[in-house]
Amino acid sequence: MPAITVDDVLVLPRLPRLDPAATAYRPVRRLITAPSGYEGEGFPVRRAFAGVPMPELDPFIHLDQMGEVDYAPGEPKGTSWHPHRGFETVTYIIDGIFDHQDSNGGGGTITNGDTQWMTAGSGLLHIEAPPEHLVMSGGLFHGLQLWVNLPRVAKMSAPRYQDIRGKESALLTTPDGGALLRIIAGEIAGHRGPGSTHTPITITHVTVQPGAEVDLPWRADFNALVYVLGGKGTVGTERRPVHTGQLAVHGPGDALRFAADERQDSHTPQLDLYIMGGRPIREPLAHYGPFVMNTRDELIKAFEDYEAGRLGTVPAARVPHSHGQQPPR
Template sequence: MSAIEHLLKPHIRDLGDGFTVSRVLPAAAAQTVGPFIFFDHMGPTVLPRGQGLDVRPHPHIGLATVTYLFEGEILHHDSLGSKQVIRPGDVNWMTAGKGIAHSERSPEVAREAGPALHGIQTWVALPLEHETVEPSFFHHPAATLPKLERPGVRMTVIAGDAFGAEAPVKVFSRTLYVAIELEPGATLEIPPEHAQRAVYPVDGVVALDGEVLPERHMAVLVPGQAATLTAEAPARVMLLGGDPTDGHRFIFWNFVASSKEAIEAASQRWEDDRFPRVPGEDDRIPLPPRKR
């Protein structure tokens, strides 16, 4: 019996200025895996010298954003006044709750050489009881995250709990999020200790119970069944999941909510410029057309 319940294909999305990402969540077969409702793979890319990533201020509600980089730097700046450079191995966790705005840019120093960028951005859907909490931002340097080793395997627990370790990142429901590096021939058993699990090969060649996974495809695992991950070449993999989301979520642009009314209200707030401002940044991304 296959360990894979669904194999989710990536879709290329252009974020502007020729910068594209591979997006696998949400998907028709699975809106969420655990609390994860959005999964973007950025890069690897090197932007032209003197240029950089410039995502202007934009809003969020009902979710937490999680940024994890393999290469490059991103300067996060939000309406709470948080201003933080995220570097490879760090975790930026921003809880939007009832509403926050932020920008994401390449730091000035990185622009001079032509910034490299490679990483994963995810959204976590907040449980109903926390959907409208006060917004917050936490930065966790790489050195503060649990590091685990098995023969030929190195792991970083980004958020939640895994393999007996727990990250310091505050989560709102049981969460599984691990960055894994494997040497050729290395194996790792993925236990069924979380209700929902998925494996995403960032690069390299890996197999689940002998079934080779296409790169940049997400394999959603059969619940309650252990699976063995094997590297056929040097590989980097993300393991994610956790407890399922408590009900369907509606998504429009950067908004996630349990009701269409909340989405509509947030859209109108942004259109009316009633979200809190990112200090010192007057420009912003306009609301895209809404389906009426």
């Protein structure tokens, strides 16, 4: 799980030491084990938010962990062209390579530690696929796709694409150097990630060394979702055990506590977490398939606009992909 690493974390800025007597650590409200499924043209995913009430996720909607899978030659898969309106997709690649393209002219290739942030806004068509050379060779693939809701005032904004290279992430460590934090968006302890957001959110990928514990300051007006990408550890001051594919939904407070088990397996030698939080939008939500709007009438209009070709057309130069599959969620 390479993402972004450093030779010596001790040269990085450090999180402040928190005073336990003056810190409100967030309790773990809910612990979910993500069910497995398939997306797009058949690549395996874990549905990280399955079973969590939407008010506890707000402003987030959906999270898929894609892989981890080691493809044989000819096996790598992506998606067909599909529409989106009313939200943002945030795709983070840990291992492997993905090509992205949309009908608004956005797109590019992302690889280890890169993030593709697509604001669908008023609507576009979109495709995600492994490059042809990776299809031919096979190889390791592992990533995440997060859906972030847009507030009503931004749902019909112009589509936008952010190409965030992994090296642009703000890098931090803990006071004892036991963890590496990569801030993709938002701010932690005065350090800001490169992602530009429509509503206040923070996203960070944290790697915790075996036996290390992390006290992470977290905005009190944000929710807090901790997803285990790999490894074993505990979350909360109550030390709830967690492992790969589990999501911990936290209650109120101004800090998170988590730790990595002393003993990890050889495949996942550290605890890797994807931590998300944001200020809830608290607006009505109408979500069906690839559209996230505020009302049923707006959903119907989105489908009508898509069928009428008003969300864009497939460019002549397409990213190679397989055919015959239905659009993903």
